Amino acid sequence: MINETNEAVMVVDHEGKIQSASLPSCRIFQETESSMINKSIRLWSGILWDELEKVEYSGNIQVKIHDHDVDVIVQTVIEGGFKDRYVLYLQVKDRSQTPIHTNYSFSNIIGTSLAVERTKRLAERVAPSETTILLRGESGTGKEVFAQSIHAASRRSDQPFIAINCAAIPEALLESELFGYDSGAFTGANQKGKLGKFEVAKGGTIFLDEVGDMPLSLQAKLLRLLQERKFERVGGTMSIDVDVRIIAATHQDLDVLVQQGKFRQDLFFRLNVIQLVIPSLRDRIDDLPLLTESFLKEYSLRQGGRSKHFTEEAWLLLQQYDWPGNIRELKNVIAHATQIEVGDQLTVDSLPVALRKGYKNVVATPTHASEKERLLELLDQYGRHTAAKKQIAYELNMSLPTLYRRLKKHGVK
Incomplete structure (x- = not known):
């Protein structure tokens, strides 16, 4: 963490x-x-x-x-x-004490797939408004990139963008980080008190990352802030007016957390005014070439400008992999490969062990023709119902969505 x-x-x-x-x-x-x-x-x-x-x-x-x-x-x-x-x-x-501004805008969001273009268009449409936004998506999909892009395209773009990860800070400290504290609030507190993130973000945007991990006790205080646009510091009695736009994000299913009593339903409704679902890399696999090219250029520049590229076998392996860590994992894989490989070609051996586990399956079906034959063979063996396809996906070391894409590519029904 x-x-x-x-x-x-x-x-x-x-x-x-x-x-x-x-x-x-x-x-x-x-x-x-x-x-x-x-x-x-x-x-x-x-x-x-x-x-x-x-x-x-x-x-x-x-x-x-x-x-x-x-x-x-x-x-x-x-x-x-x-x-x-x-x-x-x-x-x-x-x-x-210096206002923090964004590093990303919508132009930095790489991809032309339908999934990412749809999300990007909606984000661009709601960016100029003051509406609270909830970003949902798996870890590593780029939720903060979208949050910063929305801020950069808003009327608050010349004001601070303040991000805080609700899962990374201990519960006992999170309240004072968000809302600040007055002098003497607790043992060891700064005698002058301290501004919280909501005050530092005045006039701008606050990004509440991993809001699903926020303790219930703080959820009540955040709800009041959203309803009344006021709050009190820890140990304080004076109400402070709030002038911020809130963008929240989570990788968790908040509907499930609400049912489990771990997340307040009324807070969920307040945050979920506009919901943007950031697609996983699996759901935008057509963007893999563009993303890979961009990251290769980035790391090549860091290492003296020497251009590197993946071999055909290594590239096939990247295409087959499920990317549970999404874009963050892809970036780390490319950083790993470019740093350990001395030459210009990035081979299968340049990749982390987790990816190389699927190497045998890749080389076993090197051509489209043989891959189609293998798929048909397995369909005849296991059947064409969903349970059978899950077994086929398991045997080929790929996810069920990846299997469906392969079947569609080869025209197999």
């Missing part, structure tokens, strides 16, 4: 050793993850460790790291009655 978040989060054990660190947190320390893991936090800040040891349950610490004033929110994890580890959420003060 921490490795995937866009937030600066670290986990430090009771001895001060760093157990995990997100990429943004490593950047604050000007280090790589590998150079920090299992090392003592004292190597970078003895003061931070001294203050950490004083925190009983939760607190706020201000330290200076590489000439930057850093605000560190701390949550202790208690096991067996003792402090086992600390979860640190870091923010660079001098940067966080």
Whole structure:
């Protein structure tokens, strides 16, 4: 979870050793993850460790790291009655006071498939409005890219775009991150208090990523904010007016969470004014060539501009793969392949092990003719009903939707 978040989060054990660190947190320390893991936090800040040891349950610490004033929110994890580890959420003060703008616009959304074009057109249509939007889609499909694009095309484009991952921040800290706190709100709190994300995003857009993971207690406070456009800071009594557009996103089925009592139905209705379903890579597989070409160019430039390409066998394997991690996984696969392959050709051996598991199935059917023959053979063997096709898909190491695409390609009914 921490490795995937866009937030600066670290986990430090009771001895001060760093157990995990997100990429943004490593950047604050000007280090790589590998150079920090299992090392003592004292190597970078003895003061931070001294203050950490004083925190009983939760607190706020201000330290200076590489000439930057850093605000560190701390949550202790208690096991067996003792402090086992600390979860640190870091923010660079001098940067966080600057409005954060978007890196993406609709022109950055790559693809010409019907699935992505339909979603993109709807997003462009609702972007100029003030309507609350709910983005739904699997992890790695690019929900934040759509959120930033909507903001960039809105009337609020010259105001902040603030993103927060509701799943990446401990429950005890999420409320103060979203709504801020007044001085003396809790032990270790900044004496001056702190602005929450809703205040930092004033006039702009707040992106609530993984909103399905928000605790029920905070869902009630968010609902009130949506209804009354007001909220109070943690430990405060004064109502603060809200002027933000809300875009929420989740990879979960909120309808199911509502039925299970894990998500408020009234909040779901408030967020689900406009719903955009971001298609999985499996559902827009026709975009694979464009996406692959774009990422190959990106990583080629990073590595000195040397152009690289996939061999026919490797490309066939990419086409067959189900991409459970979607575009994020594709980008990581291409980064992996371009970095480990010295030559210009990216072969099957350049790909991660997870993809190479399907290699035998690929080489077993190298041509369209033999693939069609193999499909017909399996249909005769198992039958043509849905259960039979599931068995065929399993034997060919592909998903059922992929099998249906192959059957359609070869005109097999």
